[in-house]
Amino acid sequence: xxxxxxxxxxxxxxxxxxxxxxxxxxxxxxxxxxxxxxxxxxxxxxxxxxxxxxxxxxxxxxxxxxxxxxxxxxxxxxxxxxxxxxxxxxxxxxxxxxxxxxxxxxxxxxxxxxxxxxxxxxxxxxxxxxxxxxxxxxxxxxxxxxxxxxxxxxxxxxxxxxxxxxxxxxxxxxxxxxxxxxxxxxxxxxxxxxxxxxxxxxxxxxxxxxxxxxxxxxxxxxxxxxxxxxxxxxxxxxxxxxxxxxxxxxxxxxxxxxxxxxxxxxxxxxxxxxxxxxxxxxxxxxxxxxxxxxxxxxxxxxxxxxxxxxxxxxxxxxxxxxxxxxxxxxxxxxxxxxxxxxxxxxxxxxxxxxxxxxxxxxxxxxxxxxxxxxxxxxxxxxxxxxxxxxxxxxxxxxxxxxxxxxxxxxxxxxxxxxxxxxxxxxxxxxxxxxxxxxxxxxxxxxxxxxxxxxxxxxxxxxxxxxxxxxxxxxxxxx
Amino acid sequence: xxxxxxxxxxxxxxxxxxxxxxxxxxxxxxxxxxxxxxxxxxxxxxxxxxxxxxxxxxxxxxxxxxxxxxxxxxxxxxxxxxxxxxxxxxxxxxxxxxxxxxxxxxxxxxxxxxxxxxxxxxxxxxxxxxxxxxxxxxxxxxxxxxxxxxxxxxxxxxxxx
Numbered sequence: 001x002x003x004x005x006x007x008x009x010x011x012x013x014x015x016x017x018x019x020x021x022x023x024x025x026x027x028x029x030x031x032x033x034x035x036x037x038x039x040x041x042x043x044x045x046x047x048x049x050x051x052x053x054x055x056x057x058x059x060x061x062x063x064x065x066x067x068x069x070x071x072x073x074x075x076x077x078x079x080x081x082x083x084x085x086x087x088x089x090x091x092x093x094x095x096x097x098x099x100x101x102x103x104x105x106x107x108x109x110x111x112x113x114x115x116x117x118x119x120x121x122x123x124x125x126x127x128x129x130x131x132x133x134x135x136x137x138x139x140x141x142x143x144x145x146x147x148x149x150x151x152x153x154x155x156x157x158x159x160x161x162x163x164x165x166x167x168x169x170x171x172x173x174x175x176x177x178x179x180x181x182x183x184x185x186x187x188x189x190x191x192x193x194x195x196x197x198x199x200x201x202x203x204x205x206x207x208x209x210x211x212x213x214x215x216x217x218x219x220x221x222x223x224x225x226x227x228x229x230x231x232x233x234x235x236x237x238x239x240x241x242x243x244x245x246x247x248x249x250x251x252x253x254x255x256x257x258x259x260x261x262x263x264x265x266x267x268x269x270x271x272x273x274x275x276x277x278x279x280x281x282x283x284x285x286x287x288x289x290x291x292x293x294x295x296x297x298x299x300x301x302x303x304x305x306x307x308x309x310x311x312x313x314x315x316x317x318x319x320x321x322x323x324x325x326x327x328x329x330x331x332x333x334x335x336x337x338x339x340x341x342x343x344x345x346x347x348x349x350x351x352x353x354x355x356x357x358x359x360x361x362x363x364x365x366x367x368x369x370x371x372x373x374x375x376x377x378x379x380x381x382x383x384x385x386x387x388x389x390x391x392x393x394x395x396x397x398x399x400x401x402x403x404x405x406x407x408x409x410x411x412x413x414x415x416x417x418x419x420x421x422x423x424x425x426x427x428x429x430x431x432x433x434x435x436x437x438x439x440x441x442x443x444x445x446x447x448x449x450x451x452x453x454x455x456x457x458x459x460x461x462x463x464x465x466x467x468x469x470x471x472x473x474x475x476x477x478x
Numbered sequence: 479x480x481x482x483x484x485x486x487x488x489x490x491x492x493x494x495x496x497x498x499x500x501x502x503x504x505x506x507x508x509x510x511x512x513x514x515x516x517x518x519x520x521x522x523x524x525x526x527x528x529x530x531x532x533x534x535x536x537x538x539x540x541x542x543x544x545x546x547x548x549x550x551x552x553x554x555x556x557x558x559x560x561x562x563x564x565x566x567x568x569x570x571x572x573x574x575x576x577x578x579x580x581x582x583x584x585x586x587x588x589x590x591x592x593x594x595x596x597x598x599x600x601x602x603x604x605x606x607x608x609x610x611x612x613x614x615x616x617x618x619x620x621x622x623x624x625x626x627x628x629x630x631x632x633x634x635x636x637x638x639x
Contacts, residue, residue, distance in 0.1 A: 353559070355568050386564040389609045391616070441638060452631045455624050458610060464627055468634050475638055 004035040004091040005163070008082070010103040010110065010129070011075075015046040017257040018199045020209035021097050021127055023189035025159055030190065032163040037089050038193040039082050041110070042099070045075060047198070075106065079113045086119060093122045093163065096147075098129025104137060111146035124162050126151030131228050134406075135175070142173070153177030153230065154214070156186055179230040183213070184239040188246050196251065203291060203318065205255040208247050210292075212240050212258055212273070217265040218297065219409055220325070221335040222363050225261050227407035232265055237272025244277070244290060254287075258294025263320075267303065271311065278314035291316040298322055298339045301346045309354040319394060320351070321359040327380035328373035331366050336409065348387055357394040358387075364450055365402040365443030367410055367417040367435055374446050378453050385457040396461045398450055400470075401443040404433045426473045444471045479523045481603060483507075485531065486516050486559040492540040492551050499532040501596075512555065523603045531557060532596040541592075557589035557597050562605040570612055575599040 007022045007029075019040060026036040086094060094114065098107050107125065114123065124147060130138060131152050141147045151158040152171045157180060161169040171177025180186065189208075196206050215229035235243070247253055264270045281289045292315070312320075326332050329341055351358055362377070369377075387393045404411050404419065418435040432440055448471070451464045489496055489512050496512040500519075507519045533555050540553035557575070560567045567574075576586045579595035591597055602608040 352566050355566075389606050390565040390568055391609070391613050392566065392568075445635060445638060448631045448635055452628055455627055455631075458606065460613075464631055468630060471634070 003033060004037060004089060005029040005093045005095060006037045006039075006086045006089055006091040008094065008096045008110065009038070009040040009042050010096060010098055010127075011042045011045045011106045012102050013042060013100045015040075015043050016200055017202075017207050017209045017259075018191065018194055018196060019097065019099065020189060020211055020259055021099070021155065022095075023191050023194065024156060024187050025095060025097075026190040026192065027187035028156055028160050029163065031187065032160055034093070034163060036190070036193060037086075037091065039085065040194070041078060041082060041106070043198060044078055044082075048074065072109070075109060076113065079110045080117065083110075083114055083117045083119065086114070087117065091121060093124065094119065095159065096123065096125045098125060098127040098133075100129050101132045103127070103129035104133055108141075108146075111141065112144075115146055122148045122162075124149035124151060124159070126155045126158065128228055131177075132224065149173055151177075154180045156180065177230075179214070179233060181233055183233050183235040186235075188243055191247075191251055196253070202255050202257065202293060205291070206251075206253045207255040207257055208251065208253045209259045210240070210243060210247070210256045211235075211260060212263055212270075212294075213260045213265050215265075216261045218262075218338075219336050220323075221410040221413075222325075222366065222402060222405070222408060223261075224405045224408050234266045234269055237269045237274075237276060240269075240273045241276040241280075248290075254290050256290065256292040258292060261295060262297045263294040264296050264299070267299075271308070274308075274311035274315040274317075277316060278311055281314055281316055289316060291318050293317070293319040294321065296320040296322050298324070298343060298347050300339050300343050304347075304350075309350050309356070312356055313354050317356060319357045319359055321361060323361040323363075324380070325361070325363045326366060326369065326373065326377050327383075328369065328376040331369050331373045331377075334368045335363075335366060345383075348384060348392065352387060352390065352392040357391060359395040359397070360393055361397045362399065362450070363402055364398055364447040365438050367402065367404075367419060367433075367437060369402075369446075370437055374450075378450065381450075381453045381457040381459060385459075388457060388459040391460075394460055396454055396459045398447055398454070398461070400431065400467070401440075401447045403430045405430055424474070426476060431474070440474060444475065447471075480520050481523045481563050481605070482561075483519045483521050483529075484516060484559075484561040485518075485529075485557070486561075487512065487531070488515070488556040488558050489554060490551070491553045492542055493537065493553070494535065496536075496553065496555060497534040498555065499530075499534065501530045501532070503528055526600070526602055528598060528600045529560070530596045530598045531555065531591070533591040533594055536592075536594050552592065555591040555597070557591075560599065562601070562603075565605050565609055567599070567601070567609075570601075570609075571599060574601070574612075 007025055009019045009022050022038055026038065029036040096107060096110065098104065125141065130150055138150050141150060149162050149172055152175060158169055158172050161167055162172060201207055213232065213234035215232035216225045217232050219226050244256060277290055324344060325335055325337060327341065384393060410417065419433045421429055422432045422434055424432045427440060448464065451461065454461050485500065498512040499506055500508040500517060502521050503524060507521065508517060536553045541549055542551040544550050557571055560571055571589055572587050575589060575597060576584055577588055577591055577595060577597050578584050579593045589597060
């Protein structure tokens with residue numbers, strides 16, 4: 001057995017960019033004296049989904065454990081091919097990254113095949129999909145002897161401790177994980193085994209993920225980021241600039257996708273980074289200028305200085321993805337979003353003035369959303385039609401409707417919100433909730449009415465057909 | 479039918495204030511000294527339109543350079559933004575605009591008038607349709623057949639009544 005590590009990135013999530021976690025773990029492995037190898041099963045599977053209707057449906061609909069047979073068959077073939085490669089490499093350790101909750105199904109299949117095909121080494125699993133999973137489902141992986149180690153929470157130090165066998169460590173095979181607070185000393189990513197050309201590009205340029213922070217400064221009712229990351233932590237502006245320069249030098253990539261829940265959680269460090277990037281861009285030739293995109297929170301107008309918008313442009317910001325969630329101020333307040341409709345108007349006008357494009361995310365059917373609140377949200381599409389026309393609002397996402405994710409503030413307030421659950425065929429429990437304001441049918445109805453209004457006003461939104469197919473399956477069981 | 483036009487200009491001068499004209503189709507919307515940053519008009523709409531912004535009075539001495547030939551002060555007009563009925567033409571002012579100098583020289587894809595001549599952009603109205611055509615080449619999320627999508631939504635909504 002060679003002193004090597006084989007890293008696997010599991011399906012399924014939108015393969016928008018190169019996975020960052022495995023790239024950081026490659027650096028950890030090298031530091032520990034291991035040679036890293038890597039296969040991205042998410043990329044392999046996502047590339048094939050357009051030719052496989054069953055796979056495509058599974059991809060977009062969040063079927064969870066109910067993988068259709070054709071999808072399962074294709075996926076098992078892919079797993080077997082990859083596991084043969086792993087056995088040829090003969091690594092001491094296989095590390096499996098679960099990015100999303102839905103990775104659990106795919107992970108089970110992969111790990112069972114890995115065991116069946118006779119891989120003799122150690123196996124560890126980690127990533128947000130593991131941290132978000134129930135205790136029972138993780139314990140089952142251990143009980144079934146599919147894994148030797150599971151990691152909850154931040155993986156960098158934990159993976160190092162596993163490889164060096166310096167255990168026990170908080171979060172490794174226990175639920176006592178701790179948040180890494182010194183983000184500046186996290187390892188720089190290593191993309192050596194990644195086929196960067198195969199990943200989606202932004203602005204037709206090779207794009208890398210970059211992480212500026214973990215967690216969020218807010219605690220929005222529908223969101224489980226706080227559960228996942230425990231508390232908000234961030235890299236300094238200087239460290240982020242250093243990381244970007246490292247990526248440019250190592251990979252000749254100038255376009256970046258911030259994987260953070262929000263890039264501007266710490267305004268001070270965000271401005272430091274923007275100033276450094278702006279200085280760089282102002283001196284760089286056109287083809288060497290940095291561009292970036294990321295998720296961003298709208299703040300109250302008084303928290304901005306005029307320079308903020310110039311810095312965004314000069315630093316290479318192209319699109320900001322921002323969660324407006326609802327155009328009802330009362331719903332937004334109940335969610336924990338602390339900005340007014342006037343703040344939104346002001347911010348949008350500034351983005352139009354500075355040619356910054358916005359990708360808007362909304363949640364339809366928050367538990368406190370009444371019919372009147374929903375109608376207020378519909379006025380968003382009338383009021384900002386002109387910004388959709390001129391591409392200031394370049395895209396819109398309405399999501400699957402409100403999901404009651406365990407651990408979120410809304411979930412914790414279920415009793416107060418009068419939430420109960422229906423037993424519905426084809427619908428996950430987290431989608432099947434109801435209260436006085438809505439049930440699944442009402443939320444689907446509102447979601448599609450919103451889509452229709454957005455289409456009528458010219459907003460850039462993904463085709464509704466995928467969602468209609470999924471909603472039909474949901475409704476079938478109602 | 480009328481439409482609202484707002485033009486944002488960056489400008490400076492060396493010797494004397496800039497004299498400009500703003501011409502929409504054959505109608506002079508403004509002629510005189512350029513003192514404002516934003517010029518706003520309510521205009522008569524035609525299906526096809528040509529907007530021209532002129533720089534009239536620059537002389538060869540109106541560009542001041544240092545010993546290294548770096549420009550330290552200039553007489554110029556730069557078209558920063560054009561808004562029609564609140565819609566910004568954004569990148570289209572570069573992509574679809576050009577400058578024609580009095581010398582006959584034409585330069586595409588710039589908005590900086592550094593010699594006497596004019597900046598011109600042509601656009602159709604309604605501006606919503608014009609911009610949709612312009613951005614349809616860019617946006618991966620734009621639905622191509624909106625009517626079909628809406629029919630599909632209506633059909634589904636009807637089925638769950």
